[in-house]
Amino acid sequence: MASPDRTRVWLRSTDRKGGPAPAHSLDSIGAAAVGLADASGLAGVSMRKVAAAIGAGAASLYRYVASHDELLEVMVDRVAGEYDLSPSSEPAADQLLGLALQGRRIMHRHPWLPPLLLTRPSLGPNTLAYLECALESMAGVDLPEPRKLEAIASLTAITSAFVQNELSAIPAVESAGTEPAVPSHLAAALASGQFPRLARAMLDARPAREPADDVFSGLVRRQLRGEGITCR
The missing domain is CATH 1.10.357.10 (Tetracycline Repressor, domain 2)
Incomplete structure (x- = not known):
């Protein structure tokens, strides 16, 4: 069985037509998830914790991201937004x-x-x-x-x-400014x-x-x- 396409999350965010405006955005969801990962690693990121961080119910989060795999997709792209892509004339x-x-x-x-x-x-x-x-x-x-x-x-x-x-x-690293110590086994x-x-x-x-x-x-x-x- 083919694995679900995690990039469908980007189509889903643009497919909504009519009805009330969504209460949350993929950007805010990604920001909350990135914050959790920065604090506790990927093990600290779950749909439930992200939903709580944005003030939503876990079930409602699935309207935006259908799986944890899609959530990781959103997180990686959220961080890619930190690049400065200003035009440059350098080689x-x-x-x-x-x-x-x-x-x-x-x-x-x-x-x-x-x-x-x-x-x-x-x-x-x-x-x-x-x-x-x-x-x-x-x-x-x-x-x-x-x-x-x-x-x-x-x-x-x-x-x-x-x-x-x-x-x-x-x-x-034993202390700031020192050479990294070689692990004892190595x-x-x-x-x-x-x-x-x-x-x-x-x-x-x-x-x-x-x-x-x-x-x-x-x-x-x-x-x-x-x-x-x-x-x-």
Whole structure:
């Protein structure tokens, strides 16, 4: 049996004709759900809790979002509205780097977001506006349009994975401004001599570790160069 199409939520919001104006909007529902997720993670988001947050009954919420899956769709798109998509005259690569840097900041504000972007990107209006902006930035790039979409998807995946790695390392930071501590099991494994290349990769360069901003920017630039899109 085919799984329900979670993007139907966007059609449902425009299909209503006549009758009284809806008491709530997808934007307000998404904002309430995002607030719950920011406070307690995705485990803290339920239809009942979102309904309570907007002052509605749980049953009435289903008039707007038919399932928890649709609710996640609305949440991801609500957060996509945080991008600044102002027109820019910068070269394509610099615009894309700027979008990636914005994406990293947004994901840090909403730590529940990266896994969702890796597994279920939204197709809501804010997300479509983001994609249109990114494609517009590449208007002068000599690539087929589908390849441009692939490049945008790759940047989203790289950013999501990078932030997930950053967030997973946070508990290992001993205090502000110190180097992240190597977990004890990993330290023992690296010291065993069984993984010499991994040990050099992870430990030898630690004194010269770059700031995370620079590491991320370099990663994005290398990805863009691979697509033939060069930053300044």
